[in-house]
Amino acid sequence: xxxxxxxxxxxxxxxxxxxxxxxxxxxxxxxxxxxxxxxxxxxxxxxxxxxxxxxxxxxxxxxxxxxxxxxxxxxxxxxxxxxxxxxxxxxxxxxxxxxxxxxxxxxxxxxxxxxxxxxxxxxxxxxxxxx
Amino acid sequence: xxxxxxxxxxxxxxxxxxxxxxxxxxxxxxxxxxxxxxxxxxxxxxxxxxxxxxxxxxxxxxxxxxxxxxxxxxxxxxxxxxxxxxxxxxxxxxxxxxxxxxxxxxxxxxxxxxxxxxxxxxxxxxxxxxxxxxxxxxxxxxxxxxxxxxxxxxxxxxxxxxxxxxxxxxxxxxxxxxxxxxxxxxxxxxxxxxxxxxxxxxxxxxxxxxxxxxxxxxxxxxxxxxxxxxxxxxxxxxxxxxxxxxxxxxxxxxxxxxxxxxxxxxxxxxxxxxxxx
Numbered sequence: 001x002x003x004x005x006x007x008x009x010x011x012x013x014x015x016x017x018x019x020x021x022x023x024x025x026x027x028x029x030x031x032x033x034x035x036x037x038x039x040x041x042x043x044x045x046x047x048x049x050x051x052x053x054x055x056x057x058x059x060x061x062x063x064x065x066x067x068x069x070x071x072x073x074x075x076x077x078x079x080x081x082x083x084x085x086x087x088x089x090x091x092x093x094x095x096x097x098x099x100x101x102x103x104x105x106x107x108x109x110x111x112x113x114x115x116x117x118x119x120x121x122x123x124x125x126x127x128x129x130x131x
Numbered sequence: 132x133x134x135x136x137x138x139x140x141x142x143x144x145x146x147x148x149x150x151x152x153x154x155x156x157x158x159x160x161x162x163x164x165x166x167x168x169x170x171x172x173x174x175x176x177x178x179x180x181x182x183x184x185x186x187x188x189x190x191x192x193x194x195x196x197x198x199x200x201x202x203x204x205x206x207x208x209x210x211x212x213x214x215x216x217x218x219x220x221x222x223x224x225x226x227x228x229x230x231x232x233x234x235x236x237x238x239x240x241x242x243x244x245x246x247x248x249x250x251x252x253x254x255x256x257x258x259x260x261x262x263x264x265x266x267x268x269x270x271x272x273x274x275x276x277x278x279x280x281x282x283x284x285x286x287x288x289x290x291x292x293x294x295x296x297x298x299x300x301x302x303x304x305x306x307x308x309x310x311x312x313x314x315x316x317x318x319x320x321x322x323x324x325x326x327x328x329x330x331x332x333x334x335x336x337x338x339x340x341x342x343x344x345x346x347x348x349x350x351x352x353x354x355x356x357x358x359x360x361x362x363x364x365x366x367x368x369x370x371x372x373x374x375x376x377x378x379x380x381x382x383x384x385x386x387x388x389x390x391x392x393x394x395x396x397x398x399x400x401x402x403x404x405x406x407x408x
Contacts, residue, residue, distance in 0.1 A: 056352030
């Protein structure tokens with residue numbers, strides 16, 4: 001029983017760090033999206049928009065490389081997409097963190113399971129599906 | 132429509148989606164998609180891209196509040212994520228090959244199902260009979276704190292639960308939603324995990340699953356920054372306030388009202404998909 005309580009407390013520490021990680025991720029990405037939004041609105045708020053037809057070739061900043069190039073020019077839309085990327089990476093960071101905590105617990109079965117999940121996500125980063 | 136007007140309308144809608152989503156436990160995606168497609172005439176592809184971002188935002192936002200209570204079973208989450216992330220990518224691939232109208236109809240049906248599940252009384256099936264060989268092998272059984280000390284629970288029907296998560300992940304990738312309702316069936320009813328654990332663990336999985344499909348949607352050009360911006364800010368603001376209200380108020384009546392609204396939206400989506408208008 002005492003071993004179980006100890007185990008539970010150890011988990012609790014990990015959970016607190018995880019909670020902080022998630023909160024920081026969400027706050028940071030919202031702040032970046034907000035900044036990009038302000039730049040975008042101050043420069044283009046009178047332009048007209050229509051999304052009634054799906055034209056993927058017109059979507060700006062649809063890859064990590066494009067977003068980085070846009071960031072250098074302080075493009076509002078690129079900054080928004082960077083914030084979106086940060087948001088996407090927040091749960092991924094949680095997986096990475098979990099793998100490390102399994103490693104510290106010497107639970108190698110779950111190090112492998114976590115790595116499989118991470119590999120699937122990384123694969124999705126490179127997946128290029130026809131429209 | 133000007134950029135400014137579009138941003139303001141989506142911002143208000145996303146705020147309400149985040150607020151109601153967190154109050155009713157339904158999530159933001161199921162409201163964002165009808166808002167954008169039915170309300171603003173946005174193509175379903177863009178709506179799905181925006182929705183998947185809102186799903187990550189609500190999942191990470193509320194998870195930050197949940198994990199402090201220390202009841203997420205990270206092993207169950209990680210184990211089932213193998214199924215949900217793989218199938219989410221399968222879902223995105225399927226979405227590339229079927230007609231948009233079919234996706235709209237499937238979305239409407241899932242919306243109906245989610246409304247039904249929201250009202251259905253939940254029954255806790257959990258027990259501590261460690262009979263599942265797979266659950267023992269994968270160390271899925273766990274414990275959580277209650278007022279009367281630490282309570283042990285056993286996980287059952289691992290294969291069935293894993294299969295259900297595959298369905299949930301596919302729909303998540305196909306429709307850009309969290310598939311919370313299906314994950315609950317998989318964890319509560321099939322695997323017999325206690326509520327306190329299943330709710331937070333499923334929330335953990337929703338974010339990771341959505342991240343996998345979001346990256347593919349980004350590359351497909353379905354995540355437009357001009358839509359993502361008001362959706363992200365609105366949903367996060369709404370969900371944060373919703374989580375604070377939730378602690379103080381009972382939401383039973385709200386759930387009934389909301390289920391009616393969601394049912395109407397679902398029927399409209401199905402009609403839209405069938406008539407192609």
